Amino acid sequence: MTGEAPVRSRDTHYIARVGMIAAVYAAATLVTVMFLGSLAWGPIQFRVSEALCVLALFTPAAVPGLTLGCAIANIANIALSGTGMLGMLDVVFGSLATFVGASFTWKLRRRPAIALMGPVLANALIVPAYLPLLLQGIGFYTIPFTSISLDGTYPLMYLFGLVTTGLGEAVIMYLLGYPLARSLAKTPLIKRELAQTGTNR
Template identity: 80%
Template sequence: MSYSALQPSQDGIERTRRIARIGMIAAVYAALTLVTILFLGSLAWGPIQFRVSEALCVLALFTSEAVPGLVLGCVIANLANMALSGAGALGLLDVVFGSLATGVGAYLTWKLRKTPALAVLGPVLANALIVPAYLPLLLQGMGFYTIPFTDIALDGSYPYMYLFGLVTTGLGEAVVLYVLGLPLAQALKKTPLPASLADSQSL
């Protein structure tokens, strides 16, 4: 057997690098989310959200690998939150649909990456539309019985809770993406990161 036959193929090397980059993005997102949960509590998952880790959606401006990386990181973080918040099995709603919102948002950011200010609107819209759809069930299961800051009972007021969540989740996501995310993207442009991700495969 020749020496060259023992060498890994270029495709194999690139696949390994791709998996490693996806894993690193997932790890950073999960870690940052857990820090937010530990220090800000329900502001990382509740009816009013400022999940700081969502600022990492701007990584999709540079590489398509951010999409699976962010989804994986969100799944890991939301699974951990099931134990930390006491959400129990209902926390699976956040694992599935919360991670879906992050994935859809990151995908839209990648597709609209040539216009960053518009691209980061993807995560804002995805979270604003998807998260409030399951949030009332999650909150009721955790002992919340009224819409925050009101006397309106969650039971039987799904449309009002959805509207409340659409506004608060959307605003929280917008603050994170536009106040933290876009400046982060600008800072990353001045680093070697964009060039190192230039060979990433497209979705």
Template identity: 70%
Template sequence: MSAERIARVATCAALYASASVFCLLFLGSLAWGPVQFRASEALCVLALFTPDAVPGLALGCAIANAVNIVLGGTGTLGLLDVVFGTLATALGAAWTWRFRSRRAVALLGPVIANALIVPAYLPLMLQGLGFYTVPFTSVALDGAWPLMYAFGLVATAVGEAVVLAVLGAPFARALARSPLPGLVAPVETLAENPAPVSESRP
């Protein structure tokens, strides 16, 4: 891997990790709870412009979730988020890069990946931390994993979709009008797609 690619991966990782920790400090459970609006997920649109965003976003997610073990007091249960949360981010970013020429389809990647993966382990984390009901509801966690998974699937998908629609899509349009696409796109990608990224429509 060239020095330029390493720098792009590191930059994406730093952006995602710092934005996620900011969300943790100032949004609390809205960034890590059963109902999530993690604003840093808007940075997944970076994968529309460079494949280096895929490992970068995954690394940033791993770092942020590791920091949450310390700041959020999740203990060893937080390792579930480090492993599977990172997997969700990596798969979502890979989808975004794969379908980058169709922006609306590309941005479904993080929504689908997080909606399917995160609710599978989040109830276990919350139960281990002493949260036995979903906030603002009477839905109990004890013995109700299928119900919690269904609830989490919908809640996570909605939260992710809102963040990408409200923050991610405008950010992507702004980046597409900037010099960034030409600076970070691989040479082979430019050869295959001579039209500027800014011409693609959601």
């Protein structure tokens, strides 16, 4: 019986971390959507909340936490953006991209500069595959700040999204996320987490 209590305590703490990360990511994403509009979910994306993906450098709880937070935010965005059931593409495949990227980051956590490429590659490859279907469904695939329409040309839309989504994610992960990770690594809370997970800096 004495061995069960520590196990239950660890499980409770893990679930709590998952829930906290999910809540913070979802809230940050919705704030980003409200302030940046289509720049948070359109053909050119700068989803500032993606900087929180660096949490996967410090704890395995970030993988399900970020994935759940992404799903929650994308479900809420269905109402905000008016995408209807087409928005479920973002819920399913956007969350998949977050899961793949966070998993990559956790597995390569001892090499942060490389690990942060996980979200960049996952989003660049997965998001443009379904985004044209979603945006065409609501009659929107004009390049922001221009009158250039890419409607009806899926290969071009995918290539455009591959470049712009990848670049947008890279800007967020390396200009915002990497400094955030370095700052977090110095905090007592993260130091304790690193000690528990056996991750050295």
